[in-house]
Amino acid sequence: MLTLEEIIELILKHTKYERKDVLELIDAKREELGRDIVNDDSAAMIVAREHGIDLHQLKPKARTRIEDITESTRSVVLTAKVVGVDRVRTFTRPDGSEGRVASMTVGDETGRIRIALWDEMAKAIEEEEVKVGSIVQISGAYVKKGLRDTLELNLGRMGRIRTVEDDEIDFDIEVPAAASTKLGELKENLFDISVTFVVRRTFPVSTFTRSTDGSEGKVMSVIGADETGTARVIFWDSLAEQMADVEEGEVVRLNAARTKRGRTGEIEVHSGRTSAVDRRLKVKMQAVDIAKGTQPASPSGKASIDTLTADMRDVDIEGRVVTVDELRTFEKGEKKGRRQSIIVGDDTGSVRVTFWNEDVEKLVKVKVGDAVRIRHLYAREGLTGGVELHVGQRAEIEVNPKGLKLDHIDLSDFQSVPTAKPVQKSISEITEEMVNKSVEITGVIMAFGETEPTYLSCSNPECKKKVTEEDDHYVCEIHGVIKNPVPRYLFKMT
DSSP: OOOHHHHHHHHHHHSSOOHHHHHHHHHHHHHHHOTTTOOHHHHHHHHHHHTTOOGGGGSTTTSOOGGGOOTTOOSEEEEEEEEEEOOOEEEEOTTSOEEEEEEEEEEETTEEEEEEEEGGGGHHHHTTSSOTTOEEEEEEEEEEEOGGGOEEEEEOTTOEEEEOOGGGOSSOOOOOOOOBOOGGGOOTTOOSEEEEEEEEEEOOOEEEEOTTTOOEEEEEEEEEEETTEEEEEEEETHHHHHTTTOOTTOEEEEEEEEEEEOTTSOEEEEOOTTOEEEOSOOOOOOOOOTTTSOOOOOEEEEOOGGGOOTTOEEEEEEEEEEEEOOOEEEEETTEEEEEEEEEEEOSSOEEEEEEEGGGGGGGTTOOTTOEEEEEEEEEEEOTTBSEEEEEEEEEEEEESOTTOOOTTSOGGGOOSSOOOOOEEOOGGGOOGGGTTOBEEOOOOOOOBOOSOSEEEEOSOTTTOOBOEEETTEEEETTTEEESSOEEEEOOOBO
16 A cells, blocks of 8 residues: 555656645545544645546556446546557537547556547547556546447546556556457448558559648558468558568568558558567468459559549559530538539540548649649549549549650540440349449350330430430420430440
């Protein structure tokens, strides 16, 4: 048990009081509770607890352990070691006010748990009062179910957090290493996981400019494999540099990682601020080959428009702007968004490129005829088939960059709709969901239909429906009177 003097020293260390102030607080507490009932030691412990210093938690046998926390636990007091820290994020509440939240993962000898720090509590991470390796004491935390129904602690305005100094405790908190998660068992929104894998494929480091503060970032990725499957593993900033010379066949462990769903739908593993990499591990792994596992889409680099397919990612294109669509707004749940598209043409065809939310600002000065170079796009199947390109977080656009000569591209050769080729499908893959979508199939012609192969169609390039002749004009069931219907060929083949 701590002595009176030790308790006073702890109060002095964690408050702005002077010694005489602490002695007055102790004396006032004895007066309040009764001098015959409470002595100086007990009064000092109460004063310490009222200032967020839980002396009970500093004793190894008495403190709460992570395994003791249940959904019904109230006003949690916990002393544990920080093993992971995430950045502070801002969000907008339903009433329009701005909120802030940060998170950290703490552990003890019985397990790990995530703690969300809300608003003022987030300062502990923002001002780096709390770091990986710190021992912290929290009080007034409440329990909620978080991602994937795991228990999390939340620290709000009624909570407290402080860093515990080495001389305050007479025991060590040893946090067992996180068990390695198998790549074939990855799920979305896992955090603080460890993955060990054989590098099957590597991709070079690339740089990008962050839209939030204009700073430069770096990113590189590998395809990793273990005995259960494959996954893309993405390294950011300093870890991207550390992995720049990685070789295929090398065994790597990434600690304190998280998972998220990639743009093409697969689960990816990402490094974070507190992640660490162990390289050239001398272990034998029975890892699957990429051909046998799930192979994520590869970065594609510079591509001509006629070679685009819906599974491509990290695509670079160059061309001239054919059209600039109007800025559109939309609502998704309670959030509002913005979307604007351009059609870009090169020597081989044209494609729609869509910009989202704050990225639409990149189109403010873009006009028809401009030469553009756009990097780090990803491809998707469009609503009516074909391929569209989309601008993501890392995308960059250069307008009329020096040295890019595209004057030979004649804009009159392009329609107001993109010509990127439709998505290839096998006949067995064609379903009702594909009605009104353009697809491309390859097969053997078995027979021709007997109907007339030509017909007049709507001149709207996004319609193409057959028109009917009424009196002295043609009518489309969707767009009404059509002055100049377009003749088309239709062959029915089996």
